[in-house]
Amino acid sequence: MSATAWAWLVLLFPLAGSIAIGLGFRVLSERAAGALGTLAIFASFACAIGALAQLLGEPEEARHHASALWDYASGAGLKIELGIYVDPLSVFMALVVSGVSALIHLYSFGYMRSDAGYRRFFAYLNFFVFSMLLLVLAGNFVLLIIGWAFVGFASYALISFWYRRATATAAGMKAFVINVLGDVGLVLAAILLFRELGAFDFGTVFARAPEQFATDEWTIVAICLLLLVGAFAKSAQVPLHTWLPDAMEGPTPVSSLIHAATMVTAGVYLIARTHVLFELAPTAADIAAFVGLATLLIAGTIALAVTDLKRVIAYSTMSQIGYMVMGVAIGAYSAGLFHLMTHAFFKALLFMAAGSIIAAMANEQNIDRMSGFGRAMRFTAAGMLAGSLALAAFPGTSGFFSKDEILAFATERGGMYLVFTVLGYFGALLTAIYTFRLIFRVLPGKPCPEADELMRTGHVAHGEPRNPANGEPEDTDVGFPGPEHHIAEQTPSMRVAMGVLAVLAIVGGLIQIPGAWHLLGDFLAPVFADSHFAHVHPSAGAEWVGLAVGAAISLLGIWAARVLYVSRPELPGRLIERFGALHRFLVNKWYFDEAIDLLVVRPALAVGRFADRVFERFVVGGLVGGAEGTVRGAGGVVRAVQNGFVRSYALLLVIGFAGLALYFLLSGS
């Protein structure tokens, strides 16, 4: 079978799964729905491997195929098809997405048991995977935008999954609105591209672009900036990032899948896919790199201060995506995508472990109340440790190799880009510190009551069901989390998923050891062969120096965290006292939400109020009422003729007759 046929199958299985579960939810039992959803994604992953095998069997230059199933519109200069594009980049993304999604489905099979909306969950999750695969496999901008929008919808549906929680629905709406903003940017970019180049499909666009645009011409810069709006909204970069922490209202598998491994990486994929355009507009590329850097640092500082377990991990996601955006913006495409892959592994693992711990804590998410899980939940603790080591770029883990490759590339480009290197390493230090802050808070120490109960009795603690964000009491019916809490130690499906990811997080980096082999870079090389930076390779020596520096920083960060949270636990308290204002600034997330409220939300509401009170009442009401009044008045005038008086009718008759006679007299003479 050809690679494109495999690719169509990759798309087909999640869609079929979603439709089957969605339509058949009444007849399917919980196990059947879960199994169907999970198997659909595994089948999709298998087909992605098939596509990969097919692609590897071809010579390098020939590894790009476009295939179309349906013509939406052709003629009159327009050619839009339901078409996919299979090349190393899209196959790579499809593999990562379907692979990690399959494992997360497996995890959810056990984790979401006893939730009243179990089947709905799997239908949505399958739909999400379908949309994400559509996005990465799309062969033209129209289908990309369709996939983009579907992913936004799926994210909304899954964030507000527990829809009877007001905080969840608010978070869902916030995510959707910000994503729509990104959609607008993306659509405008596509329209501008069509206007300039006359095509939507990738092959034609990327071939014509260098001929049509001069470097840094304002049109191409505008197009790239609009693409960046879309990318930043989807990938939660500053300033369109405020939806991501709130999105933690969704169930943990959702956070794991969408907000760690897949949806938030869509922006990185977009920039990598349209790298031809970004290389024609270096201004936009540099802006993207700086935004990535800024996000990296801002998110890192916030993660040092917040106390909700899932939110710390969310900010770390934001920070790592900043690395990826920075990477693909400065031209380190395969390095950025490598980091995307490793990040998917260890971040998904971290969220899974967090889910297990939160279940043990009876849905409590505040790390100040957690301790001692190292002994109470050994498997979960091991998984969390593996993920954290990878995140902190501990030497030898996957995160170590991927992160440092980006920074080495920045060093190699030199000049202004050294800023990225230096601040990137500083960000790595912050990463190590806040990651191990989590580890040293939650795992060692005297067991908290829930951990204690788990150790002694083997029962998971059960509190009264409450909303962890604001403490409101809830019940466990439809629209709320289910009554049972599932932890990894007791659920085999969760253990399998976490185990696989833990292994990948530790050894996944070995496919790209500098100086030895660059499997991923070589695989992706044909896609980026037309890049200006294809020749930029850090020398092996420079790469080893980078790795050494990275290792030193990682160990330094881990040691600092140990000092702060294990050896001298009173130190954080004193630091908070001394730098109280700074701490509050960080805990309030740099006041971005408040700033957006002031700059965007309030003016919008004011406009709405104005529209209602003034425009609606006077202009619209006046027009409508005026039209009504005019018609009524005219009707009234006409009605006055029909007054019922015979004599007035006779008068009108005589008037008419006299008029006619006059007319004939005048026209005759």
Add this chain to the structure above:
Amino acid sequence: MEEALFFVAAIGALAGAAGVVALRNAFYGVLALIVHLFSLAALFLLLNSAFVAAAQVVVYAGAVMVLYVFVVAYVGDAAEPAWEPIPGQRLLAPLLALALFVELSVAVLSSSLLALGGEGPDVEPGFGDPAAIGTLLLEKFLLPFEASSLLLLLAAVGAVVLAAHRRREEGGRAAAPAGERGEVAAR
């Protein structure tokens, strides 16, 4: 001679018309109309239409007016209120009538129908005689003749239907109108 007769008859006709329009009492109006009809009969005679003049006197002034008299006697006379509910009617009506008259006169007097200016061709002595009219009615205008007789039948039936007593509603009032009529006849 002819002119003098014409003017006398014309003044009679106009006076009768003015009386119909202006007199408040309906009975006096009927009498004015009778005067008008007689004047018109005179005018018809001046125009060599003897038979039509006779028909005018016998049918119109004789039968139709008698009918009017009876109904006026039956119905009585209600004074018309002075207040005009239709705005502008009292002002516009004479104005429009005047305008209409002016237009019609202009049409007639400046007409290109030159025969209007003359006195008409010389006619043989039997012009307007019953024989001549009768011949026309039974030969050339047979259909209108028959149709008008049908029309008369219809009108008679319609009048009976309209004015018939409805036993259920007005059985009690059957005596009163008879009483009224008796009073009028006695006077």
Add this chain to the structure above:
Amino acid sequence: MSMEWYVVLSALLFTTGAAGILVRRSPLVILLCLELMLNAGNLALIAFSRMVGNQEGQVFALVVMVVAACEVVIGLGLIVALFRRRLPLDVDELRELRG
């Protein structure tokens, strides 16, 4: 007398009748004014018949007289019916047919 006199007189009588209809309120008087107008028409017809020189106009006038008689009969029947039902004999009071 030239024919013009007769036709203009007919026009004058016609418009007088029209003015009467517009001004008077009693249905009886309105019918009388209607008679005026019909007779004015008759006068014009007779005048034209004399002008042309044949009697067809006179036959026409006779038919008009027949029609007038029928119409008077029906009109008076209506008035009698109104009176019987104790409705006011005033055309301004009888105005239910309106918008």
